[in-house]
Amino acid sequence: MGAVTDDEVIRKRLLIDGDGAGDDRRINVLLKSFTKWCNSTGSPEEGFTQYQRMLGTLAQCEFSMGKTLLVYDMNLREMENYEKIYTDIEQNITSAHDKISECKKEIQRAKRIRKNRQEYDALAKVIQQHPDRHETLKQLEALDKELQQLSHIKENVEDKLELRKKQFHVLLSTIQELQQTLESKYDCCRCALLRQDGLWVCWTVWRSLYKGWV
Amino acid sequence: LQRKLRSIWSISLLILLSRYKDRHLHMSVFSQSFSPCGRFLAAGNNYGEIAVFSLSSALSPDATDLSQTPILTFTAHEGPVFSLFSTDSHLLSAGNGEISAWSWAELIKRNTKAAWTRRPNYKSSLEIPEINAMTVNPTENSLVIGGGDNNIHIMDLESGIFKSVLQGHTDYIHCLSVREREGEILSGGEDGAVRIWDHRTGQSVHCIEVYKYEECARPQYGKWISCLTTESDWMLCGGGPSLSLWHLRSMSPTSIFPLSGCQRQANFYQDMILSVGEGQCVSHCLLGGEVKAQIPCTPHSLNTLALNLNSTDNRVLTVGGSSHQIDVFTNLSYRTFSLSF
Numbered sequence: 001m002g003a004v005t006d007d008e009v010i011r012k013r014l015l016i017d018g019d020g021a022g023d024d025r026r027i028n029v030l031l032k033s034f035t036k037w038c039n040s041t042g043s044p045e046e047g048f049t050q051y052q053r054m055l056g057t058l059a060q061c062e063f064s065m066g067k068t069l070l071v072y073d074m075n076l077r078e079m080e081n082y083e084k085i086y087t088d089i090e091q092n093i094t095s096a097h098d099k100i101s102e103c104k105k106e107i108q109r110a111k112r113i114r115k116n117r118q119e120y121d122a123l124a125k126v127i128q129q130h131p132d133r134h135e136t137l138k139q140l141e142a143l144d145k146e147l148q149q150l151s152h153i154k155e156n157v158e159d160k161l162e163l164r165k166k167q168f169h170v171l172l173s174t175i176q177e178l179q180q181t182l183e184s185k186y187d188c189c190r191c192a193l194l195r196q197d198g199l200w201v202c203w204t205v206w207r208s209l210y211k212g213w214v
Numbered sequence: 215l216q217r218k219l220r221s222i223w224s225i226s227l228l229i230l231l232s233r234y235k236d237r238h239l240h241m242s243v244f245s246q247s248f249s250p251c252g253r254f255l256a257a258g259n260n261y262g263e264i265a266v267f268s269l270s271s272a273l274s275p276d277a278t279d280l281s282q283t284p285i286l287t288f289t290a291h292e293g294p295v296f297s298l299f300s301t302d303s304h305l306l307s308a309g310n311g312e313i314s315a316w317s318w319a320e321l322i323k324r325n326t327k328a329a330w331t332r333r334p335n336y337k338s339s340l341e342i343p344e345i346n347a348m349t350v351n352p353t354e355n356s357l358v359i360g361g362g363d364n365n366i367h368i369m370d371l372e373s374g375i376f377k378s379v380l381q382g383h384t385d386y387i388h389c390l391s392v393r394e395r396e397g398e399i400l401s402g403g404e405d406g407a408v409r410i411w412d413h414r415t416g417q418s419v420h421c422i423e424v425y426k427y428e429e430c431a432r433p434q435y436g437k438w439i440s441c442l443t444t445e446s447d448w449m450l451c452g453g454g455p456s457l458s459l460w461h462l463r464s465m466s467p468t469s470i471f472p473l474s475g476c477q478r479q480a481n482f483y484q485d486m487i488l489s490v491g492e493g494q495c496v497s498h499c500l501l502g503g504e505v506k507a508q509i510p511c512t513p514h515s516l517n518t519l520a521l522n523l524n525s526t527d528n529r530v531l532t533v534g535g536s537s538h539q540i541d542v543f544t545n546l547s548y549r550t551f552s553l554s555f
Binding site for chain 2: 108111112114115118119121122123125126
């Protein structure tokens with residue numbers, strides 16, 4: 001118990017006497033010189049010089065006390081300053097953390113956008129390889145028209161063919177009939193007339209056919 | 215063909231397993247899967263073993279060399295583990311023609327008893343076809359399996375019954391992908407065809423023969439498709455032909471990626487495409503067709519790429535290949551460290 005308090009006392013004394021060697025000693029010396037001066041029996045000049053000396057030491061003590069007070073004030077203000085800086089830095093840290101998480105989200109978003117863009121580019125490349133839709137549509141239309149025209153022509157040609165077939169059929173049948181009537185046993189005048197009629201029929205049919213062909 | 219050669223090679227190496235010290239030299243990592251919590255990584259190799267790594271301890275600030283080794287290694291199958299898949303509670307592994315399920319909770323407690331093991335109905339009982347790819351169709355809660363018997367088997371995860379078989383490929387299947395929104399299953403195989411199946415009717419809706427398209431085809435490598443992945447309307451496929459981006463609605467290739475070597479796995483990630491294959495690097499490509507970066511890694515040839523999107527803390531990319539080391543990337547631009555099998 002005694003040792004602990006001794007240590008404490010020693011520590012305190014060391015701390016107090018830490019700066020400026022001999023502040024404590026100066027006060028002790030002042031006290032001793034004061035008592036000596038009070039009890040002095042020397043000459044008044046000696047007493048006066050001693051008195052001046054004591055005032056000097058007192059002034060020194062006051063001066064060092066003033067200095068320590070100022071240092072103490074300064075330390076207090078430094079502490080406040082440091083506290084302020086500490087809170088500032090803490091705020092900066094939290095805001096930097098927030099910014100970092102924001103930026104991370106941004107990066108994720110940007111990566112997704114880039115991915116989408118790349119997918120789009122890849123698809124666009126493939127699409128570019130295929131021909132333009134308008135051109136293909138136009139080609140299709142042109143081909144359609146051609147088809148229609150050609151089918152039209154085909155129909156006409158078929159109709160003509162039908163007509164010719166029918167006309168030839170008529171001609172052949174009239175020729176056959178004429179042949180039959182000629183081969184049958186009729187008198188000469190009738191034969192001649194019939195022959196003329198038959199020939200005239202053939203001739204008209206042939207002419208119409210000929211005209212039709214041209 | 216490469217897969218068959220690899221499986222023959224690995225089986226012959228299993229015989230040489232007695233030379234323990236050389237195991238690491240001949241090890242290849244074929245598959246990876248992250249746990250549903252995102253804190254563990256399971257990897258399967260050609261010896262039929264599965265190793266579970268603790269990502270949280272490997273990524274923590276006070277990680278040591280020990281934290282880069284597995285917390286648990288066990289032999290899961292007799293043949294190589296070509297495919298691993300994680301559901302919400304279980305790790306599914308495929309090897310030697312069968313599928314085993316391991317509970318993640320049990321694995322973390324270092325208990326290596328399988329929850330169940332099932333085998334699809336193979337027609338021929340002489341040769342056991344290997345299973346190359348597995349994926350889950352979440353809408354139907356079914357497991358889609360593709361393998362060496364040229365067919366796709368669909369198994370219901372709750373009951374364990376094999377519901378249907380999709381037939382159409384003429385050679386074995388390398389890779390699978392599921393489009394949930396449209397209810398389609400896509401499969402790519404050795405015969406060079408990417409087939410799109412409707413999961414309800416079990417019919418092949420489309421068949422894209424990638425090697426027939428001049429811009430994609432690389433006849434010097436062959437026509438097989440070893441990697442397939444889809445995202446909304448887009449599909450990435452590659453292998454013998456160059457890695458190409460396809461627009462599924464118009465069934466046309468939009469971009470071809472000029473990567474040398476055959477790509478074995480590709481993923482869409484944000485606005486980029488990550489791809490691994492032959493070649494000692496992870497390729498970062500943009501959707502437009504340009505290769506943005508190629509990040510070097512340890513294995514000489516890479517087989518598998520996995521992204522841990524389940525967790526926010528351990529958001530890493532891991533790649534494995536023809537090495538006993540699995541590279542871990544915390545930042546996509548460079549390799550951070552390697553886990554050792």
